[in-house]
Amino acid sequence: MLFAYQIEGDKLARMAPEADLAAATWIDLYRPMPPQSAAVAALGIEVPSLDEMEEIEISARLYRNAGTEVMTVVVPGLSTSKAPMAGPVTFILAPERLVTVRHHAPRPFETFPARADRSGPGCSSPDRIFLGLIEEIIGRLADLMEGTGRALDDIARTVFGGQTGKNGAVLKEALVSIGREGELLGRVRLCLLTLERALSYFSQIAEGRPGTKALNPFIKGATRDIQALGVHADFLSARVSLATDATLGMISLAQNDTVRILSVIAALFLPPTLIASAYGMNFVNMPELAQPWGYPAALALMAGSAVVTWVILKWRRWI
Structure with missing residues (x-):
């Protein structure tokens, strides 16, 4: 133009x-x-x-x-x-x-x-x-x-x-x-x-x-x-x-906040996972398997370990 x-x-x-x-x-x-x-x-x-x-x-x-x-x-x-x-x-x-x-x-x-x-x-x-x-x-x-x-x-x-x-x-x-x-x-x-x-x-x-x-x-x-x-x-x-x-x-x-949350969740589930893995081995000489209170005790132990882990993380101010 x-x-x-x-x-x-x-x-x-x-x-x-x-x-x-x-x-x-x-x-x-x-x-x-x-x-x-x-x-x-x-x-x-x-x-x-x-x-x-x-x-x-x-x-x-x-x-x-x-x-x-x-x-x-x-x-x-x-x-x-x-x-x-x-x-x-x-x-x-x-x-x-x-x-x-x-x-x-x-x-x-x-x-x-x-x-x-x-x-x-x-x-x-x-x-x-x-x-x-x-x-x-x-x-x-x-x-x-x-x-x-x-x-x-x-x-x-x-x-x-x-x-x-x-x-x-x-x-x-x-x-x-x-x-x-x-x-x-x-x-x-x-x-x-x-x-x-x-x-x-x-x-x-x-x-x-x-x-x-x-x-x-x-x-x-x-x-x-x-x-x-x-x-x-x-x-x-x-x-x-x-x-x-x-x-x-x-x-x-x-991104660090997201990774930290995932790390805390993994830490909380680590002790219960360890307990569940131990009782999932199904050895013969595991007396708790034959007891009626064995299953509720294992659940309580897993829940208690998760609570203890959360208290420790909170006390150290990691969460």
């Missing part, structure tokens, strides 16, 4: 599908088809393939091509099946327009057009739209990290609140939730890393672009925000590790 936007006043307006792309200030390509890539290529901008966008070398993610700056970052979003993922997004910054290429659906690309005029840099030029998108992505990352923090708070109340008792299913569900939040946090950290690299590259090439001197405060502000979120991500990573260790410890304690 191709979404084209042009500047109307101080806002971004979406252009009609049949409009001339030469008038567009921002072209957003989502899973572009060959005709859409060809339409952008006619403007002198080469659209990279998904394989090219997924290259991990810095030289493949940040470079200059025929007078345009190409910057690729990894942004959390949703796949075509609505599954959470992190995928590459390429920003192609030309003097006349900004082109973004993506194969998944990060939320900032859906929310930014409606409030582009309210972003710090504004949307009066391709450079400002680029920084506005970066600001929107940073805001989205902050929201995701706040959600992770709230989820960890709920997990901590579940694990440490004493309400789980011996319910292993609740603890297992908590462990799954911790893993899910850890994966999300990993995607956020990867995005922060690639965003910082892209901003560093943009700050270097911005000196040679007209009208970008006024953007330096926004570049520095975005860089500070990324660094602050990095510190917050480290804190949340420590909380994820703590929650994982605590949940695994609670699961071990619950």
Whole structure:
């Protein structure tokens, strides 16, 4: 799909599908088809393939091509099946327009057009739209990290609140939730890393672009925000590790309680079993077998041995 936007006043307006792309200030390509890539290529901008966008070398993610700056970052979003993922997004910054290429659906690309005029840099030029998108992505990352923090708070109340008792299913569900939040946090950290690299590259090439001197405060502000979120991500990573260790410890304690109960039951039945085994040997010279009180005496002896065992275990505080 191709979404084209042009500047109307101080806002971004979406252009009609049949409009001339030469008038567009921002072209957003989502899973572009060959005709859409060809339409952008006619403007002198080469659209990279998904394989090219997924290259991990810095030289493949940040470079200059025929007078345009190409910057690729990894942004959390949703796949075509609505599954959470992190995928590459390429920003192609030309003097006349900004082109973004993506194969998944990060939320900032859906929310930014409606409030582009309210972003710090504004949307009066391709450079400002680029920084506005970066600001929107940073805001989205902050929201995701706040959600992770709230989820960890709920997990901590579940694990440490004493309400789980011996319910292993609740603890297992908590462990799954911790893993899910850890994966999300990993995607956020990867995005922060690639965003910082892209901003560093943009700050270097911005000196040679007209009208970008006024953007330096926004570049520095975005860089500070990324660094602050990095510190917050480290804190949340420590909380994820703590929650994982605590949940695994609670699961071990619950399992130990189960094993202890089984051990106590086995200990209680051990003396009666020994007595029953002795009288079950049926030797000839066993006078109790011929006595009418032999069977009740054996039952009483077995019951008494079990009671004595329970008293000893209770006295030693093993149960």
